[in-house]
Amino acid sequence: MALQQIVEQTVAGLGYDLVEIERSAGGLLRITIDLVWAAPAAEVQEPVVEQFITVEDCEKVTRQLQYALEVEGVDYKRLEVSSPGIDRLLRNEQDFMRFEGEMVDITLKEPLGAAAGGQVAANRKKFRGTLERVDGGGWQIVWSDAPPVKPGQRVSKKRVPAPLQALGFTLDELREARLAPIVDFKGRGAKPDSAD
Structure with missing residues (x-):
């Protein structure tokens, strides 16, 4: 089974969304996960509460991925599972x-x-x-x-x-x-x- 398939199945099976897979020098395998998003229903007017990936989420995915990658014989030295961060990739x-x-x-x-x-x-x-x-x-x-207005800078109303x-x-x-x-x-x- 290909690396992409193994990681996608494992991450999705745990209820998360796979954002990115990256292989780096030194055998680092970096996996970025996020919470699964569903489009809000039009008739629901409740405020949306933002939820984020926690350290516990990353730990749970790491443990399961280590097992799955070992079973499939995928070669890597280090595994890093993280949230997408503030500069999240938009892929689809x-x-x-x-x-x-x-x-x-x-x-x-x-x-x-x-x-x-x-x-x-x-x-x-x-x-x-x-x-x-x-x-x-x-x-x-x-x-x-x-140009952006700097803090404390006065902007003319005629501008x-x-x-x-x-x-x-x-x-x-x-x-x-x-x-x-x-x-x-x-x-x-x-x-x-x-x-x-």
């Missing part, structure tokens, strides 16, 4: 649906070329913006090239905001897509318009 349609509305980094396989219409550099392949679904299927990323730009793409055109690793040190519950 379900991942894109799960993280719709989030800030993502995408890298295209080919530069835009002349199709960009002069608004974006023709050789640009990397973009950071908000992931949105396009009517009729497909995806787009929306961003602004305005014209930079226009939003959008780039439509298909999953076949992507080399890689990841959640943008943006950390907010103000805490999870902070509202942007609340008074401190």
Whole structure:
């Protein structure tokens, strides 16, 4: 049985989602897992409670994988099982649906070329913006090239905001897509318009 199959069956059998398998130098086998995601039902209006992979989850998968890999005779020196982290890889349609509305980094396989219409550099392949679904299927990323406002910097009310730009793409055109690793040190519950 192939390594991909062994790991997928083991991880799925324990109730987790396989995000990535990576073989590194020195015989390191790195497995990234996440909780299985189901699209929220439209009629349910309850707040969504975020759940995360714990150390105990990684430990449970590690023990089971060590056994399965030994039985199948897979050669590796070290096994590392971890959560996807804040820069999680988006690898399929379900991942894109799960993280719709989030800030993502995408890298295209080919530069835009002349199709960009002069608004974006023709050789640009990397973009950071908000992931949105396009009517009729497909995806787009929306961003602004305005420089970020530094903390404490005053912004004139007369300042014209930079226009939003959008780039439509298909999953076949992507080399890689990841959640943008943006950390907010103000805490999870902070509202942007609340008074401190």
